Amino acid sequence: MKLYGYWRSSAAYRVRIALNLKGLDAELISVHLVKGGGEQHSESYAALNPQELVPTFIDSDQDGNAFVLTQSMAIVEYLDEQYPQAPLLPSTTQAKASVRALALSIACEIHPLNNLRVLQYLSDTLKVSDEAKNQWYHHWIAQGFSALEQQLAHCAGRYCFGDSVTVADLCLIPQIYNAKRFNVDLTPYPTICRIWDNCHQLDAFINAAPEQQADAS
Amino acid sequence: MKLYGYWRSSAAYRVRIALNLKGLDAELISVHLVKGGGEQHSESYAALNPQELVPTFIDSDQDGNAFVLTQSMAIVEYLDEQYPQAPLLPSTTQAKASVRALALSIACEIHPLNNLRVLQYLSDTLKVSDEAKNQWYHHWIAQGFSALEQQLAHCAGRYCFGDSVTVADLCLIPQIYNAKRFNVDLTPYPTICRIWDNCHQLDAFINAAPEQQADAS
Numbered sequence: 055m056k057l058y059g060y061w062r063s064s065a066a067y068r069v070r071i072a073l074n075l076k077g078l079d080a081e082l083i084s085v086h087l088v089k090g091g092g093e094q095h096s097e098s099y100a101a102l103n104p105q106e107l108v109p110t111f112i113d114s115d116q117d118g119n120a121f122v123l124t125q126s127m128a129i130v131e132y133l134d135e136q137y138p139q140a141p142l143l144p145s146t147t148q149a150k151a152s153v154r155a156l157a158l159s160i161a162c163e164i165h166p167l168n169n170l171r172v173l174q175y176l177s178d179t180l181k182v183s184d185e186a187k188n189q190w191y192h193h194w195i196a197q198g199f200s201a202l203e204q205q206l207a208h209c210a211g212r213y214c215f216g217d218s219v220t221v222a223d224l225c226l227i228p229q230i231y232n233a234k235r236f237n238v239d240l241t242p243y244p245t246i247c248r249i250w251d252n253c254h255q256l257d258a259f260i261n262a263a264p265e266q267q268a269d270a271s
Numbered sequence: 272m273k274l275y276g277y278w279r280s281s282a283a284y285r286v287r288i289a290l291n292l293k294g295l296d297a298e299l300i301s302v303h304l305v306k307g308g309g310e311q312h313s314e315s316y317a318a319l320n321p322q323e324l325v326p327t328f329i330d331s332d333q334d335g336n337a338f339v340l341t342q343s344m345a346i347v348e349y350l351d352e353q354y355p356q357a358p359l360l361p362s363t364t365q366a367k368a369s370v371r372a373l374a375l376s377i378a379c380e381i382h383p384l385n386n387l388r389v390l391q392y393l394s395d396t397l398k399v400s401d402e403a404k405n406q407w408y409h410h411w412i413a414q415g416f417s418a419l420e421q422q423l424a425h426c427a428g429r430y431c432f433g434d435s436v437t438v439a440d441l442c443l444i445p446q447i448y449n450a451k452r453f454n455v456d457l458t459p460y461p462t463i464c465r466i467w468d469n470c471h472q473l474d475a476f477i478n479a480a481p482e483q484q485a486d487a488s
Binding site for chain 1: 321322323324332338340341342344345346348349352353364365367368369371372375376378379380382383384389392393396397399403406407410415417418419421422
């Protein structure tokens with residue numbers, strides 16, 4: 055297995071946590087998202103992933119050929135089905151749906167707006183000031199985390215959904231990491247902060263952190 | 272079952288197609304996203320869905336209580352598990368993952384950037400001109416559709432993934448609808464256009480279209 059990612063990519067970070075929780079060993083290949091305009095735009099990487107985004111995951115298909123998969127949430131669901139040890143979703147249909155909704159409220163509503171390419175567009179094309187860009191970042195985190203904090207009040211235990219780690223935690227932790235990096239005040243979100251602390255009792259989360267990666271600089 | 276949505280919401284549109292394909296009857300409740308600043312921000316709706324977004328879906332749990340679910344992709348996956356007629360995902364793990372990746376390349380990479388609340392932020396807070404806002408819209412469609420067109424070349428048949436309708440089509444059709452509404456030139460995307468035509472041979476897609484909804488204006 056191979057995982058093309060980047061130490062600071064939240065989406066790659068989600069997949070790293072999943073691999074660690076499941077005890078799977080993938081070769082981590084660094085795609086530098088900034089250097090030289092971004093290696094994700096190179097011809098060879100674009101041939102692998104036309105979206106020119108990380109992560110890209112490679113496993114083998116039943117004939118031993120490369121099976122190339124994009125989109126972190128699809129990769130995580132794939133890992134959970136193909137390698138069922140340490141399940142990342144509850145077993146009942148309604149609980150599973152609730153966990154996916156939590157995960158997607160981050161993956162579809164917060165992260166896409168604060169992604170590198172979007173921040174670059176704000177600066178480079180819309181000529182938005184650094185201050186306004188920072189406000190944009192904080193705005194979408196605040197919108198998303200306020201709603202999530204309310205939802206977690208109904209379903210969180212030690213983690214986002216009860217006392218087992220799920221895909222919701224895999225999305226939440228990288229998003230909190232980013233929020234901290236941009237100096238977002240997290241005191242209005244006590245449940246979110248508690249889940250951060252609890253996840254960081256686990257090696258799978260600790261070892262997946264950006265600063266622990268070989269390409270961190 | 273109840274579906275809180277809005278005729279022009281792409282995310283609600285996805286769920287309407289899924290309900291139609293599965294022959295499920297849900298009460299459609301309109302949440303006007305624009306009138307009076309947006310009914311999704313009302314106290315009663317925010318109590319149901321703290322994200323203040325549509326859709327919200329309500330089914331019954333095993334005890335007959337209301338089961339409230341947010342996030343269109345979680346709703347669609349829930350419908351597919353709970354009501355397995357007319358499956359929306361292939362049966363093998365790798366094919367399922369590939370379909371989810373296609374769907375998420377729209378749901379996570381295109382749609383969130385062109386959502387109403389984002390366009391409102393560009394106008395109201397960043398004071399971006401209508402022309403620059405229109406370019407923003409076109410930019411993310413072009414980025415997303417160019418990559419998708421390449422990926423579909425490997426896997427599309429009559430629909431996005433072979434000859435059966437999947438969740439990828441449920442995401443693609445509302446996104447094309449939006450692109451057409453914003454006058455995006457679709458001629459560079461022949462596969463995407465072919466899938467639009469093929470889906471519109473099916474009543475499930477025709478009847479889910481925005482203009483067919485009771486709250487269309």
